[in-house]
Amino acid sequence: MRALTWHGTNDVRVDTHPDPEIINPRDAIIRVTSTAICGSDLHLYDGVIPGMKSGDILGHEFMGEVVEVGARSTLKKGQRVVVPFTISCGQCFFCQQQQFSACDNTNPAEKQDVSEKLYGHAMSGIFGYSHMTGGYAGGQAEYVRVPFSDVGPIVIPDGMDDETVLFLSDILPTGWMAAENAEIQPGDTVAVWGAGPVGLFTVQSAVLMGAAQVIAIDHHPNRLKLAEKFGARIINFEETHVREALMEMTAGIGPDAVIDAVGMEAHGFSPDNVVDVVKQKIAPGADRAHALRQALLACRKGGRVSVPGVYGGIIDKWPLGAMMEKGLTIKTGQTHMQRYTHDLLRRIQEGEIDTTFLISHRIPLEQAPEGYKQFHDNQNEWIKVVMTP
Known part of the structure; x- marks a missing residue:
């Protein structure tokens, strides 16, 4: 064959x-x-x-x-x-x-x-x-x-x-479980990092589960247009400061739930991601987790974090203090x-x-x-x- x-x-x-x-x-x-x-x-x-x-x-x-x-x-x-x-x-x-x-x-x-x-x-x-x-x-x-x-x-x-x-x-069950892990409640604002195939199914699932506002974050215009098809508001991270935009969209509170549909190869030229790219090139098992760090910092206090994006190794610069002090709940998994x-x-x-x-x-x-x-x-x-x- x-x-x-x-x-x-x-x-x-x-x-x-x-x-x-x-x-x-x-x-x-x-x-x-x-x-x-x-x-x-x-x-x-x-x-x-x-x-x-x-x-x-x-x-x-x-x-x-x-x-x-x-x-x-x-x-x-x-x-x-x-x-x-x-x-x-x-x-x-x-x-x-x-x-x-x-x-x-x-x-x-x-x-x-x-x-x-x-x-x-x-x-x-x-x-x-x-x-x-x-x-x-x-x-x-x-x-x-x-x-x-x-x-x-x-x-x-x-x-x-x-x-x-x-x-x-x-990718359809993965997007659905990602939204389910976010424990979406009526009236919630849900932010989804990554408008790739899993992210797009996550957006569609979050809408079906009753989220009042779904925000898709990416830098590919065509993918963001597909997210808009399902009613999502969009943020192009190459054109907009993500956390500031999310705070403005949520009256200064932050999203009720954040979903990392990016995983271990985040894009962007932020200092932490540049360092991660270098580490991943020279050290197998090092992950690029800029999207997850950003999601944790953006999520409102007492909010939920869902991680369908694939991670396979280790990361540093983990905002453990933010996770603990804000009382975040994290659900992950295949x-x-x-x-x-x-x-x-x-x-x-x-x-x-x-x-x-x-x-x-x-x-x-x-x-x-x-x-x-x-x-x-x-x-x-x-x-x-x-x-x-």
Whole structure:
């Protein structure tokens, strides 16, 4: 089969690999019909996520047709399914608590050492996202093996095209959980850092959850225009002092909830971010957290902080005093996908959620290296890339 593989920083290639096979009785093999490049894939592209090996198959946003099943899979050949990016067993302590992205059984024991040393506990399995998360082959390929296929994949009803449901694989549930973690109340002002795909779904989710005012912060005009489509007020951080603007918009109080949908590669020329950029270039595992620092300082006293943006290492200059003295509540984490997918599928079917508005480019898998380069270098125009094997 053909698959997109990682070969080093800013070096991805479409190579030929053996077709996947059933290994465990709960496995299924999916023929991929649509896959997408995620903003967090760019962290791999930039080489800032540890645990990558040359030849690893990338991709964690994908869907397709079931072509083979293990003896204990609940799927059937011919079904169309969307596959969540997190791999969950459905039986461990965390899955029973519906904390599916913290699953204890999907990261093979031999892969757990690095993440356990770095984070205190081993991470769960994730498709196409380094050997810290199990070393699983991703879905930017013609075929993919899906472990625990009786737990993760969601069967798609006839009549719904791929692009309508593809983002159930990651960014739509991630945006929804980001808004849910912000504990939005009627009348709230919610500020969202980052108007990329996750940030845009976060804006849409916050509006649906009843926020009175949603403010999107970014520097790409086209992305900010999409945020305005859902009623958000916008701040271009290259043109406006963010904290001053937020205080003016909230009568000097600050946002009730702030959401960092940027993660470890914040942009901008503030002194802290310039230093972070240098550190990230010379020290793998150093994150650029300017957006999160800014969000913490802007949030009102007693407010809530939600962090869907991916962080993988360590940061310094952490405003711990602001967090403690202002009494902020912080919720973070990879998305507990299975908690949200069925409800969000229903909302898509009923027309409550718009899922295709952010697709800017459609390309064949063979053009994936160029797609990655453009998505990385030209984010104002390349907002979301969908690929077909």
